[in-house]
Amino acid sequence: GNSVTQMEGPVTLSEEAFLTINCTYTATGYPSLFWYVQYPGEGLQLLLKATKADDKGSNKGFEATYRKETTSFHLEKGSVQVSDSAVYFCALSYNTDKLIFGTGTRLQVFP
């Protein structure tokens, strides 16, 4: 079946460090891929998405590229800020309403 695997957290970084959160997927066909972010006390918010292979989603300095050959959608940011501290969820959808999520990765950024 379809599934998403993302790296365990927490990821702890100093401000201005480079961030990578790994996400790989298993799916029949070519799903749409998403990163959602949950800030403390808030709902999940769409951060970025990509709907076909080689697409790059980007938002707020975050980027992720849909890699069909490695079935990956890793999240990156060149210079993290304290305000980026949150839980990040990788997800896919394929020919259906429902999103299939990973377990989430907590990012903690210290000044």
Next chain:
Amino acid sequence: EPEVTQTPSHQVTQMGQEVILRCVPISNHLYFYWYRQILGQKVEFLVSFYNNEISEKSEIFDDQFSVERPDGSNFTLKIRSTKLEDSAMYFCATSRARASGANVLTFGAGSRLTVL
């Protein structure tokens, strides 16, 4: 920016009790969803709802669960007789169109249910 509002934010209940979780969707949204996340596990799809009918449900969504829009605004998830393993964060999500491919869900902040 429009929000999806969920109540209560946290509910503690005894095993076997009925629980109703409420969601106020964004006003022009027509598709409604419930997801849940047991602590330390993945966010899991429970059910999708459109035009006053369930359009899809997961195997988690058994006879103990039900959804409805009783007054055309609130969207509720009822758990008839709670079990310990129902303890989780429950997320409501809504969208203007079917949430497939490029369409986007808007999520609420979640309702944490603790069953003792």
